[in-house]
Amino acid sequence: MLVGFMRYATPQQRDHGLLQRMRSRAFIIVKTEVIDRLNKKFGSKLYTDKNVLISGIHTHSTPDGTGGTLLVDISTFDFVRENWEACVDGIVQSIIRAHKNLQLGRIQINVGQVDNANINRSPSFLFA
Template sequence: MFPGRINWIIQLTLVGCLVLGIEQSVNAAEAQEYNVGVGIADITGPSAEIGMMGYASATQSARGIHIRLYSRAFIFDSGEPNGRAVFVSVDCAMIGQAIKLEVVRELQLKFGTRYTKKNVMLSATHTHSGPAGYMQYALYGISSFGFVQDNFRAIVDGIVESIEKADRDIQPGRLSIKRGTVAGANINRSPSSYEANPLEERNQ
């Protein structure tokens, strides 16, 4: 299994835009001070004889681990009442309500009302190279022949652990947003299809 190739620079930019609602660039010298924390934990589930999430063929099943899957948590706290938010980047194809609800439930057992459905955002890297069977809807469980509790628990437990680590890591920090072009951060999986676009599109 290998996680989606998401550049950490891009992740941090998205975190700032999505969680804090910043709509324009700010100068680094004028960056807002926050209390911030980061944490990472393993979410690798079953490594063999399980379908991969999003694969259409039931014959495509896992046969070992290439690279482990992770949950990466980022906590931002402005110091004001209700000023804390959590963004978690998870190496899986998508996030379902069942995972979100279970993560929040376990966090509240540990932290009370510090973390809720409103201030915890879970985002998937959309990798299809991780095991399936963790969604609550039957359609998404076709490739895994149903719900796989072991994988569900691995993902939930890893997300919770990454947030716990980020919570323990809280310290003063600065958050700034920059705009620019990141070259070589991704590849086009179908160059021949892209070449069918109009010339003005391809020249951008």
């Protein structure tokens, strides 16, 4: 199956296969669909919209069709439930793993540059 990706708003640009898995990591510090699923797992009072924050990094390498608007879902022209389910399931699973491994920790901040950490999957658009 060819998949449209969130990248350069080009519907003709389709990919297949897998270069690198998307990762989701949850940090619990003491939206709707994620919270609903967490409530089914842990009870309705533990995780709410007041204590669950979903923050994503900028990427052009994730499956398209999850934004719910044409501007965001331009390569698929519509919402793709299968792609959306994969994203929600991944987020919920990362929160469940974090919940099972709760421990005291520290949050530190650093500023710097990470070289050679990623690859652009569409260099033809960069060098055109």
